[in-house]
Amino acid sequence: MIFMAQRPLDVLNRALGSPVLVGLKGGKELRGKLGGFDVHINLVLKEAEEIHGSEASKRYGTMVIRGDSVVFISPAE
Amino acid sequence: MIFMAQRPLDVLNRALGSPVLVGLKGGKELRGKLGGFDVHINLVLKEAEEIHGSEASKRYGTMVIRGDSVVFISPAE
């Protein structure tokens, strides 16, 4: 059996335009549509909202997030 | 359908001269007009004020903010 490794930036590329969950340093979590990213993992998040549990607690619209603050990006499935 | 990815710096470029919300490490939030930026995401914020909730708590005028302290920039919509 052959395992095909996925590169992290390829996974982000396939998630473009789709809903993602983003975890930030300090524990804040945001959800929105992944509008874009660059090699530093700076992100564009559209229709972004901060969530606590599964509740939206604050709406931001479009956000540019610096990669340095990002812990993870998880595409919705 | 074709999804056109937006590069983070392009989103900042379109926000030049417009109101933005800026989140800093440690949780401080500022609003003002985006006066400029560079590739390190160092920012120029004009008519800047620190906000708590939706209240302005402190006025700064023009600020140069080091990119290293920036978590996100959200253009007003």
Next chain:
Amino acid sequence: MIFMAQRPLDVLNRALGSPVLVGLKGGKELRGKLGGFDVHINLVLKEAEEIHGSEASKRYGTMVIRGDSVVFISPAE
């Protein structure tokens, strides 16, 4: 006797497609299948779940984790 040193990225390479435990800064631990990685130790984790002790407390599906937040990766044996 000859000791053959293992390079860190070679160990990750052999773990591709297999279960791993990932420790993050701040103490959070995740388990999942290692889907991919790059030289910055950015990771792709599949079927990821956060664990407390040996209990899964939150399910994420696929995650891209920034290397900067990773403390360790331990392949299951």
Next chain:
Amino acid sequence: MIFMAQRPLDVLNRALGSPVLVGLKGGKELRGKLGGFDVHINLVLKEAEEIHGSEASKRYGTMVIRGDSVVFISPAE
């Protein structure tokens, strides 16, 4: 209407010799005259004093401040 973007270092350059407020990581704020700076945003601050609210709490004279510790520089208006 044409918006002319201001580069962060240009804003600092125009503030040379003038009073500025400097915010440091950890929340300390200093005011003084901006005596110089370099591309790392290392600063020279003259007649520097630490402030709490609008009170000077400690006088330093000339300070060289490492850019890595700087959050923002706000020229007085």
Next chain:
Amino acid sequence: MIFMAQRPLDVLNRALGSPVLVGLKGGKELRGKLGGFDVHINLVLKEAEEIHGSEASKRYGTMVIRGDSVVFISPAE
């Protein structure tokens, strides 16, 4: 008398295959056999276990540890 300086990576090289104590940021300590390392001081630790005092509190098997999280490596003597 001539003092022969030891380069840090040479000390690690001589410790390959031998027991080491590893201190991480935040104070966690691990022991295991040093399986490998690279110039970033990313480590491979074999038969790794977390210790409190001299007691093993958690067993990990093989770990890849990011150099950025490492404070020290002390070869057993």
Next chain:
Amino acid sequence: MIFMAQRPLDVLNRALGSPVLVGLKGGKELRGKLGGFDVHINLVLKEAEEIHGSEASKRYGTMVIRGDSVVFISPAE
């Protein structure tokens, strides 16, 4: 009137051999004579002592201080 900007490293150069106050991350303050420095703002501090208020609380003799830990250097006037 012409304002002559001072580069941060030039200010350090003029302070060589003279008393300085050094502020470190975490709030510790040291005073001593500036014995040398390099472009990373690694410092040599001679006759160094930690101070609390204006009292010397601990004497160190010569110290090499990593620039990464330095917040500011203030030459005595």
Next chain:
Amino acid sequence: MIFMAQRPLDVLNRALGSPVLVGLKGGKELRGKLGGFDVHINLVLKEAEEIHGSEASKRYGTMVIRGDSVVFISPAE
């Protein structure tokens, strides 16, 4: 009078083989003989022991310490 500046790495070089005090981020202090170092200020410390006040609280033997964790190195006089 001519002041001869000392470069930080030259001070470390003269301390090779001699007792030093090493301060780490977080406040831990170690003493031992400086066995070696590199340009990142990664250190080799021999006969290393952690100290509280002037008491040795823990003995480590030889340690490789990552420069990123080092705040200062003070040669004994």
